[in-house]
Amino acid sequence: MQTDFHLLYPPDYDRNKAVPMKDYKFIHALKIDAMVILIKESYRGVADLSLENFFSTDERVLEYRLGVVEDLVENPSLYEVFCKAVSIIYNINDMRRVLNSDFTTDSALRSVRYLEMYQEIVNLFADALEKAEIHSEGMQNFKKEIHSIVASSEYQSLNEELPKMELNFGHIKSVTVGINLDGNLRPKEAGLISVNEEQFHPGTIMDRLLKKGKKDKWHLMSALYPLSRVLHNDEQDAIDYSMNAALQTIFAKPLREFEPLVQNYYHINTNMFIALLDDIRFLTAGVKFIRSMKEKGFAMCRPKIASMQEKRCGLKHVYNPMLAVNSVEETIVSNSFELDEKGRFYLITGPNHGGKSIFAYSIGMAQALFQLGLFVPAEEAVMSPVSGIFTHFPSSDENNYGMGRLESECVRLSEIMKQLSDTDMLLMDESFSSTSGLEAGYIASEVLTGIGIIGCCGLYVTHIHDLTQQLDTYNEHPENKGKIDNLVAMMESKEEGTRSYRVIRTTPDGLSYARDIAKRYGLDLEDILKR
Incomplete structure (x- = not known):
């Protein structure tokens, strides 16, 4: 029998040579720890598990x-x-x-x-x-x-x-004790008569006189008294000592065989x-999550694995599982996603509350679950492992250390950029939204050009629509390794302003939605001048 056998690692796999992921902040940012819940068991004398050890x-x-x-x-x-x-x-x-x-x-x-x-x-x-x-x-x-x-x-x-x-020691329920008395009815000698697999139950002397329970040898002629209530500590200790001594004597031979x-x-x-x-x-924690999603009627699929060098991420009808877990919506909208030669990194634009961030999170969640070796929230998937998953999301508890929010955001992103490689995934949600459009556009353009040169995959949810019109600038850089493309969260009805939560690959018209909204509420110049 192998003592080094594992259900999570193939035979002869050397875990000491395993290459860990670069950073694990994404676990909480993407709420992976709210999906795969590892119960804390340290009170039982075993170490609590950490998800990062399983990626x-x-x-x-x-x-x-x-x-x-x-x-x-x-x-x-x-x-x-x-x-x-x-x-x-x-x-x-x-x-x-x-x-x-x-x-x-x-x-x-x-x-x-x-x-x-x-x-x-x-x-x-x-x-x-x-x-x-x-x-x-x-x-x-x-x-x-x-x-x-x-x-x-x-x-x-x-x-x-x-x-x-x-005797089956594990089933001992009672012992029968024999006590000899002297002429004054004082205990003179005592010994163990039997060790039993049944418990005694209480009775009274009258029960015996009236022959109640006569055929039941476990029926006592007195009440049962909880020793902890009627004995002092030293009396309880004396009984424990006597009982163990008697058991030791009776079971000496079996115990010598048992040891x-x-x-x-x-x-x-x-x-x-x-x-x-x-x-x-x-x-059991991972499969519990998968089973719970399937029982709710949501697709969870086993992804096909491509090598890291292939840099694949193809997801058919991927969705955000946290919406399903929390039952936020009655119907969860799914979308498809693909990395290819024309798009390694995507800008996601569209109306407010149109599902842009939810979609971006769903891609990161799928990647993280895949790298735990679990099923992913999609109907079909072909995926390559990445060497790191990085998130640059809004943070309410940003530790500014005397800096403004923009500066703090830039510090965080700078630290990420130093670690990024072409086999990493970067997810950004409304980065630089705390500053003016001009400043945000400049910083974002520099970052996107750098992302293209590094060649990592990922998504950037943004309201800086000017960025979507400058793809040629990013992609035509002589050192570019990964193309940047557009994704757009679509409207169901522009006239009514309803959202479909569908995300498609197309070039956005940054002003179309604004024009529709202005027209709907009478804020375009033509309507204003009619007043």
Whole structure:
């Protein structure tokens, strides 16, 4: 059995040589942590997971992981088993800590149930994987690992030896104590008569006299008193000590047999499950999000992977999943998006509240989910991993340090530009909107020319319509590596001012919408002069 087997990484993959993404601020900016929710479990003695540890830029890793995710999405029963396994592995981890301490009767009585949990999780996975229709390399490898455990002589021996123990410790519910009295009815001698798998229930002396519960040996002739309420601490300690001493005497021989059983089978054979805990926690969180979207009726697809050098991002009917999660709209509008030789970076213009920012966010969300090895919010997708996702969005808590908002924006963007390469994605939303159109246009033009020279992909949502008319200037720079093109958020009805939230690739008429609005409200010169 491999202890270095993983469900998220292919065999022989060296995670120490993995190339991390350049920056992880996009996780919160794009609300990825609100989609793939990793529950904090530090109170259980395990480290809290961080999403940034699961992003990958490696095509082989993403292909391997997407296969495992698809198997879980397509096999609901297998997904439920993975969810159930998390709590069992937590308990297995607890037992390992118990077994690392001194081996006593008390620890044995607590830990035998966990040894049974080892059997439970092996059988749970074995049964589920046998029934599921799985195709991925990762899940097929996992099935082989589980089968090798079940078929091993050690596991067969465990199945044979555990039932032979004198008692199933994990099911102890009560003990029967015998006390001899002297002539003055004072306790003289005491001993343990039996250890039981049933609990006693209260009764009265009259019940016995009237022969109630006569056939029920668990029916007492007195009430049951909670010891914690009727005994002082020293009295409680005395009972605990006496009880443990009696159990130690009775179970001395079985415990001597039990200790090597645990040591031989448990520590070694649970290593793989402990090592897989974080993988399973991540997978169940990711697949939970995918399943929830599909249950709401939204498309989630497994993207086809292109190499990073191909610089592909083709999304058919992509949408913003946070709108669906929050049920902001009854109908979520989807759009299509494509990177090609004529457009590596896009300017998005259009009317206010026309869906420009939502569309830009949806592209970034799809890219981020893809690089977690998860399905993306689209009907079809062909994607290349990027080496970094950078966001330059409006920030209400901008830390200006004595600078104006424009200066602060420029500082942030400058830091991003220093890191950008042709395999990165940059998303900008209304950058430089805090200054005059003239100043904003100049800075934005310089930045766009630089983006074209760097060759990164991305989108820039802007109301600076003059930029859309200067594409030739950006694209004809002698050092240009990536072309810039236009996308426009369209109107459903110009006369009524309704929005379709459709985003298409076309050259905008920067004044057309303004003219329509002015005409509609009587603010064009012709209407004004009629008054």
